[in-house]
Amino acid sequence: LAKTTQPISMDSYEGQEVNITCSHNNIATNDYITWYQQFPSQGPRFIIQGYKTKVTNEVASLFIPADRKSSTLSLPRVSLSDTAVYYCLVGDDKIIFGKGTRLHILP
Amino acid sequence: SQTIHQWPATLVQPVGSPLSLECTVEGTSNPNLYWYRQAAGRGLQLLFYSVGIGQISSEVPQNLSASRPQDRQFILSSKKLLLSDSGFYLCASPGGGTLNGYTFGSGTRLTVV
Numbered sequence: 001l002a003k004t005t006q007p008i009s010m011d012s013y014e015g016q017e018v019n020i021t022c023s024h025n026n027i028a029t030n031d032y033i034t035w036y037q038q039f040p041s042q043g044p045r046f047i048i049q050g051y052k053t054k055v056t057n058e059v060a061s062l063f064i065p066a067d068r069k070s071s072t073l074s075l076p077r078v079s080l081s082d083t084a085v086y087y088c089l090v091g092d093d094k095i096i097f098g099k100g101t102r103l104h105i106l107p
Numbered sequence: 108s109q110t111i112h113q114w115p116a117t118l119v120q121p122v123g124s125p126l127s128l129e130c131t132v133e134g135t136s137n138p139n140l141y142w143y144r145q146a147a148g149r150g151l152q153l154l155f156y157s158v159g160i161g162q163i164s165s166e167v168p169q170n171l172s173a174s175r176p177q178d179r180q181f182i183l184s185s186k187k188l189l190l191s192d193s194g195f196y197l198c199a200s201p202g203g204g205t206l207n208g209y210t211f212g213s214g215t216r217l218t219v220v
Contacts, residue, residue, distance in 0.1 A: 087150075
């Protein structure tokens with residue numbers, strides 16, 4: 001199972017764009033990259049998933065370089081409600097969660 | 108789409124008491140179901156996964172067990188709870204396909220006292 005590494009915590013301000021980068025050097029050829037958001041006392045919520053290049057939805061964008069050894073979740077114009085833990089995962093079977101990135105948005 | 112139902116939402120149990128947490132799946136069916144536990148301020152630990160009725164695999168040795176009596180039902184149990192069993196328990200399923208990620212239930216907050 002591919003291991004991921006991401007910053008433990010990040011702070012940003014309302015209205016800013018936030019980029020969280022995740023390293024996954026041992027990603028397998030057929031692995032997708034998925035990001036989840038978790039609020040306190042709630043289950044993780046799917047944000048976005050991609051395989052290569054760029055994926056965008058109504059919530060975020062996901063940038064994946066050609067070597068796929070890293071990925072960057074981009075949250076445009078964050079608000080206080082985006083304060084949460086963000087998890088980067090690879091693969092789609094028995095997914096293993098790390099400690100994620102604790103994002104704190106300041107007013 | 109898929110919805111994972113878990114109950115109860117919160118539970119306080121004395122040490123040595125039994126436990127039964129239930130997870131049911133509504134909507135799109137996927138044979139794989141998972142139980143995770145999250146200790147306070149920690150990441151999610153995979154406890155059990157099931158690929159079908161009666162098929163359970165344990166990821167870590169522990170005081171808990173799991174059962175899959177029906178395709179859409181996944182149960183987490185213990186005969187005698189320990190203080191270390193306290194945590195936030197989440198049930199999950201791959202949901203509607205690879206491109207939609209996993210769907211998680213709302214979780215059960217278990218406090219063993």
